[in-house]
Amino acid sequence: MTLGLYMAQRISALIMAPLVLLHIGVMIYAIQGGLSAAEILGRTKGSILWFAVYGTFVAAVSVHGAIGLRTVLSEWMGLRGGTLNAAAWAIFALLLVLGMLAVHGVTAR
Amino acid sequence: MANETHMSVSVWRGDAVGSFQPFEVKVEDNQTVLDVVAWIQQYADPTLSYRYACRVGMCGSCAMMVNGTPRWTCRTHVKKVLVDGHMQIAPLRNLPVIKDLATDMDPFFDKWVAAEGVHHPTLTRNDPIEALDPAAEARVESAAGIECINCSVCYAACDTVANNPDFLGPAALQRAWSVYNDSKNADKQAVLDAVSGVGGCHNCHSQGSCAVHCPNALNPMNAIAGLKRETARNFFKRRS
């Protein structure tokens, strides 16, 4: 873990801190009376605000999760060097692509 | 085996491979773990290898794993660590074992050098001696770490060292923090660069085992947090 990775990890964490609180708040609010696709989509479809918020959230969590798992893979699985970095990039790409598809799925008209 | 007059002691024999050998040792009123190891070597098995020098907690050479916890054996009373009349003594963790209880401390000291915990002078020998203010904020930070005796107890207690052989470790990074805050140190950037690499301070997960087990009650975790703060501040400064 170098300074650059550390800064990316901490900055993505700071970006997410208020978003996680918001996310937990939305969960507590939305789960009352059960969830339905119509209810969720009614809130999010066509909303630029939800797209921006959750798009930022997905981008930050992709960075944060990839660096975090990179550390775990290094410390607990013994991965090093090129293999380790390739794994981290793969995790970043997977989270970013799936996350953006999800954001697109719930906010696009 | 163990009773009120004798204790059973398991001592590591071998190097990386080996096994624990049991010994019966008489319990004394005042007895340190180092006393027990010395007694075994003198009266039970002269081939036992271990390391010590000052016997009073200053030199930092007698640290071992006692019941799985790193301790300075010369200042650890047997009564404090005996469990049902038994204790286990092993070489320090996270270091290569030379033989029995003696470890190779080279990696530990090599990392002190790698962390740039060395003096970068501001003056020459021809200049008058610079006065220091003991109450200055940076001096207080610097002074917090200077009682380190290089015993490697923190290094043995650290799971981040165990999981990442590149990690410089608590003692070396605390040294770097002391040097960084020293007003007589001329090259702060060299210290920050040295602790920002692959094995640098940013690997630390603040588990705090270093602070829990330091025999001199120092807090390397806080020193490392200080290095993280200064490197982060420097990161923004260099970019603006």
Place this chain on the structure above:
Amino acid sequence: MRRGYRNHTLWVAYLLHRLSGVALALFLPVHFWVLSYALNQPEHLDGFLRWSEMGIVKFAEFGLVFLLAAHLFGGLRLMALEWLPWTSGQKTAAAGAVAASTLIAGVFLMRAI
């Protein structure tokens, strides 16, 4: 060998932070996958949401919210330790983080059932 050197609060806080992080990272792809159904196949999403009404799933959700809150507050504690000139009360902060996480997850569970 006995591992006495790990028996203290901050080490447990480290382990909780790591395990919650790994669990959340493994959960995220599934979470995203389910949501990406929403645009083209909302009926799939509804089927999943009906499945999530089961008690055991509710309990798993409680666990996830707890892990998320624990990771958030544990992380904020670390950021405070590292970036603020703040040294004392570490153990209290760690305990407070867990307490706050439990509280939030508890509120979530109470409202969910």
